[in-house]
Amino acid sequence: MTEGNSGDVVVRRAHESDSDALIAIDSVASEGDTGRRASIRRWCRQGLLVVAEDASGPLGYCVVEYTFFDQGFVTMLMVVPSARGKGVGYRLLESAAVSCTTSKLFTSTNVTNQPMQRLLQRAGWSPMGLLHGLDEGDPELFYLCRTPVGE
Template sequence: MATIETGTTEQFEELVGLDQIAQKDTRRRQELWKWLESGSVRVAAEDGSPVGYTAMEPSFFGNDFLVLILVGEQHRKAGIGHLLMSDIEAAERETKLFTSTNLSNQPMQRLLASRGWVSSGIVFGLDEGDPELFYQFRQANLRQS
């Protein structure tokens, strides 16, 4: 059974090992390091080894934004994505929660739909020929200030 914890910089290499993009892209590795340093990463681990992670930023027009959810290829279809999403969704927050995915990313769209996220817009031109779909989570635990 996987557990969720806040990611640490000591897990950097293991998380890069899960992330096929980070393995090839210096910018992604730099972003991951920044997220780890800021405490923005939540890691799913089985038997002490990371199997997936999320990265959050409070950067979307003053709202929380799920920048990335990643499950290691060999751990997909085992409920890790749902576990990571549950962790993000359960956090008490003072802002709304958004995320996005490419139109071509059908697995992420299915995950979001199954968890009650609602469409909140589309942006063309970020990835040529593959529009970015934006979603909002309608959380019940939004603290009103």
């Protein structure tokens, strides 16, 4: 994965030592969700997580896994509320596309998550379909990054 620096924000692969700081900025993990905490630790250990940070610390993170029909899948994208709308999520998605080792990169988000849908649209991702039944009453929209840069 390439490191990127735009302004004062750096995107880099996370290390195991980053786990506690990432747990602290994750709204689910910081509320005590032990499953999310364990996932963050595992993602860091396996080298699947990239972090965006500035001098104040982590601003967000992104995880790409290859368990979705053997294609790249952005499993998690988390940006701290104070950094939203400032290009951090865009930079993390860009990093995911650049580093993707498969010909396709997918992600999904709930129908109710309008900010994520707007981010994906701005980043050039295409809607691919809708799945009911994952979160009751809130279908999941799937997206494809049309041209992963890493090819």
